[in-house]
Amino acid sequence: xxxxxxxxxxxxxxxxxxxxxxxxxxxxxxxxxxxxxxxxxxxxxxxxxxxxxxxxxxxxxxxxxxxxxxxxxxxxxxxxxxxxxxxxxxxxxxxxxxxxxxxxxxxxxxxxxxxxxxxxxxxxxxxxxxxxxxxxxxxxxxxxxxxxxxxxxxxxxxxxxxxxxxxxxxxxxxxxxxxxxxxxxxxxxxxxxxxxxxxxxxxxxxxxxxxxxxxxxxxxxxxxxxxxxxxxxxxxxxxxxxxxxxxxxxxxxxxxxxxxxxxxxxxxxxxxxxxxxxxxxxxxxxxxxxxxxxxxxxxxxxxxxxxxxxxxxxxxxxxxxxxxxxxxxxxxxxxxxxxxxxxxxxxxxxxxxxxxxxxxxxxxxxxxxxxxxxxxxxxxxxxxxxxxxxxxxxxxxxxxxxxxxxxxxxxxxxxxxxxxxxxxxxxxxxxxxxxxxxxxxxxxxxxxxxxxxxxxxxxxxxxxxxxxxxxxxxxxxxxxxxxxxxxxxxxxxxxxxxxxxxxxxxxxxxxxxxxxxxxxxxxxxxxxxxxxxxxxxxxxxxxxxxxxxxxxxxxxxxxxxxxxxxxxxxxxxxxxxxxxxxxxxxxxxxxxxxxxxxxxxxxxxxxxxx
Amino acid sequence: xxxxxxxxxxxxxxxxxxxxxxxxxxxxxxxxxxxxxxxxxxxxxxxxxxxxxxxxxxxxxxxxxxxxxxxxxxxxxxxxxxxxxxxxxxxxxxxxxxxxxxxxxxxxxxxxxxxxx
Numbered sequence: 001x002x003x004x005x006x007x008x009x010x011x012x013x014x015x016x017x018x019x020x021x022x023x024x025x026x027x028x029x030x031x032x033x034x035x036x037x038x039x040x041x042x043x044x045x046x047x048x049x050x051x052x053x054x055x056x057x058x059x060x061x062x063x064x065x066x067x068x069x070x071x072x073x074x075x076x077x078x079x080x081x082x083x084x085x086x087x088x089x090x091x092x093x094x095x096x097x098x099x100x101x102x103x104x105x106x107x108x109x110x111x112x113x114x115x116x117x118x119x120x121x122x123x124x125x126x127x128x129x130x131x132x133x134x135x136x137x138x139x140x141x142x143x144x145x146x147x148x149x150x151x152x153x154x155x156x157x158x159x160x161x162x163x164x165x166x167x168x169x170x171x172x173x174x175x176x177x178x179x180x181x182x183x184x185x186x187x188x189x190x191x192x193x194x195x196x197x198x199x200x201x202x203x204x205x206x207x208x209x210x211x212x213x214x215x216x217x218x219x220x221x222x223x224x225x226x227x228x229x230x231x232x233x234x235x236x237x238x239x240x241x242x243x244x245x246x247x248x249x250x251x252x253x254x255x256x257x258x259x260x261x262x263x264x265x266x267x268x269x270x271x272x273x274x275x276x277x278x279x280x281x282x283x284x285x286x287x288x289x290x291x292x293x294x295x296x297x298x299x300x301x302x303x304x305x306x307x308x309x310x311x312x313x314x315x316x317x318x319x320x321x322x323x324x325x326x327x328x329x330x331x332x333x334x335x336x337x338x339x340x341x342x343x344x345x346x347x348x349x350x351x352x353x354x355x356x357x358x359x360x361x362x363x364x365x366x367x368x369x370x371x372x373x374x375x376x377x378x379x380x381x382x383x384x385x386x387x388x389x390x391x392x393x394x395x396x397x398x399x400x401x402x403x404x405x406x407x408x409x410x411x412x413x414x415x416x417x418x419x420x421x422x423x424x425x426x427x428x429x430x431x432x433x434x435x436x437x438x439x440x441x442x443x444x445x446x447x448x449x450x451x452x453x454x455x456x457x458x459x460x461x462x463x464x465x466x467x468x469x470x471x472x473x474x475x476x477x478x479x480x481x482x483x484x485x486x487x488x489x490x491x492x493x494x495x496x497x498x499x500x501x502x503x504x505x506x507x508x509x510x511x512x513x514x515x516x517x518x519x520x521x522x523x524x525x526x527x528x529x530x531x532x533x534x535x536x537x538x539x540x541x542x543x544x545x546x547x548x549x550x551x552x553x554x555x556x557x558x559x560x561x562x563x564x565x566x567x568x569x570x571x572x573x574x575x576x577x578x579x580x581x582x583x584x585x586x587x588x589x590x591x592x593x594x595x596x597x598x599x600x601x602x603x604x605x606x607x608x609x610x
Numbered sequence: 611x612x613x614x615x616x617x618x619x620x621x622x623x624x625x626x627x628x629x630x631x632x633x634x635x636x637x638x639x640x641x642x643x644x645x646x647x648x649x650x651x652x653x654x655x656x657x658x659x660x661x662x663x664x665x666x667x668x669x670x671x672x673x674x675x676x677x678x679x680x681x682x683x684x685x686x687x688x689x690x691x692x693x694x695x696x697x698x699x700x701x702x703x704x705x706x707x708x709x710x711x712x713x714x715x716x717x718x719x720x721x722x723x724x725x726x727x
Binding site for chain 2: 365417422
């Protein structure tokens with residue numbers, strides 16, 4: 001290898017140098033902004049996590065798997081996974097190999113930003129050595145991989161269904177400029193290196209193109225044009241990058257360590273949230289995920305558009321989207337960058353309520369409620385508000401507990417005190433805290449060691465916000481499954497086909513998927529829904545949405561039922577009173593609660609219990 | 611008013627024409643469902659807070675329609691927003707949003723403008 005252009009400079013590098021300097025400067029400023037906006041406690045937590053060995057390892061693994069290989073996307077959709085990782089990993093390797101070549105052959109040029117990128121232009125292979133051919137091959141190999149990815153990307157843009165996406169994001173003008181310049185970069189690089197392949201050496205991609213377009217590529221005056229075009233495409237892409245969805249490329253490098261540090265969302269667009277907003281790649285997975293998408297008018301309320309409106313500081317639309325969301329969390333669980341979509345919306349609601357709510361809450365009447373003496377041996381059962389509208393649940397739970405011989409006491413026999421989650425979801429954090437505090441006292445003073453909950457909504461807030469000392473909070477699906485495993489609950493199997501609906505707060509919220517399924521497999525034959533577990537579709541009755549109207553909830557419920565009844569089950573089983581009530585209105589087959597299902601299948605002969 | 615020679619005592623007179631309707635119109639703009647209420651009382655019957663207090667969403671809506679705004683706050687401040695009323699409402703009124711909107715429109719403090727987060 002020897003230097004072909006002794007000046008080590010050509011004016012065509014200028015667009016690239018401008019672009020890369022701009023993007024680096026912008027990213028450093030954005031990094032500074034994010035760090036300054038973090039609260040001092042969060043900043044300390046983040047700094048500590050950066051020097052904790054286990055977190056460092058996790059950061060490195062996540063950076064490699066998420067940013068370069070897109071493992072999560074591969075698991076979901078192989079074609080999209082290949083498309084993204086071929087471009088990301090291929091491009092990364094081309095940059096790395098360019099630098100390795102520079103370090104190996106001409107380390108004194110390493111300080112020039114553009115040298116490793118335009119290495120082929122400045123260096124040439126000598127006939128007597130073949131040292132470079134290995135790198136020539138690698139470069140062409142990764143270029144081929146990227147070009148295949150770009151081809152897929154072009155197909156996806158015009159026919160998204162081919163790659164398995166029903167809807168894809170509507171791009172902005174800057175996004176389109178970024179997109180087209182990104183598409184242009186690699187074919188232009190191929191052509192530019194095709195020129196130099198004739199004089200400086202190449203491999204299986206660049207030499208053939210030089211042969212094929214020989215009449216064009218043998219003219220020396222065309223060389224500069226081709227390299228100018230390549231540099232211009234790079235420069236354009238880098239210059240518009242901070243204002244497009246491609247900002248996710250640098251932002252994710254910051255987001256992953258922040259997420260692994262366990263920082264919470266505290267603000268609607270500052271600090272950690274800002275890092276998240278920058279990291280949104282606008283891929284549009286959340287559009288197909290959103291259960292509200294059954295109505296076309298709601299497509300504009302998907303998380304990707306909320307992020308866009310927050311970035312543009314469009315307060316009116318951001319608020320509309322934040323208040324409309326069902327908070328089912330499906331978009332967040334499918335999100336490639338694990339955007340805490342519900343957390344951001346909740347932060348928005350909380351900020352809005354703090355400033356606009358002029359109705360003071362007064363829960364002093366709850367002082368009249370006194371703790372029950374339950375004792376350690378008994379289970380304390382909290383049915384919750386919604387269960388009092390669906391008495392079949394609390395009755396069934398009591399029947400099952402009696403059948404298993406578990407002593408219990410009902411905590412809210414004379415009217416429930418709300419768990420506080422509906423208030424929390426409406427953005428009234430302080431008011432919710434009053435209810436949490438009251439319930440916490442009632443539970444802790446009762447002396448019970450197990451708190452049994454039959455409502456997924458209550459269960460989630462008990463797990464997340466209550467700091468109950470010495471009390472185990474357990475959802476009835478888990479508890480009954482334990483009783484079955486211990487042989488205390490004799491059940492008969494009716495071999496009916498059942499489909500289980502994962503309530504949002506129980507499944508995605510608390511990660512309970514298997515316990516109800518294991519228990520239900522004892523009483524019937526489970527058939528799968530089209531989408532279940534992390535991808536289960538919200539029933540549409542969620543208290544998470546503030547503004548969604550009754551008429552607009554119906555199509556969501558029908559969509560969800562359609563998803564559940566795809567395999568023609570005889571019954572739908574759910575484990576949340578709200579889902580039960582909502583499905584009950586429209587379902588073509590009976591909808592039953594989990595406890596009801598067990599209670600119906602109890603062995604009536606109690607002597608066989610042991 | 612025409613003098614019939616007999617009438618209501620003045621203290622019991624409700625003058626609908628004097629009711630401050632702009633606030634109710636503003637509430638109706640924020641939550642159109644308020645006009646759907648048929649005062650059946652299902653919400654009151656199922657109310658979690660109504661178990662302990664005088665809270666009655668039915669009375670709140672009736673009072674607002676009659677311009678008796680002062681009566682609503684002592685009731686509404688007990689609401690736990692649990693959403694049972696929404697589940698039982700035969701008219702499908704979005705009661706939780708209605709209550710939140712009433713708080714924003716009729717709250718006692720005097721700042722009116724939407725403050726941005």
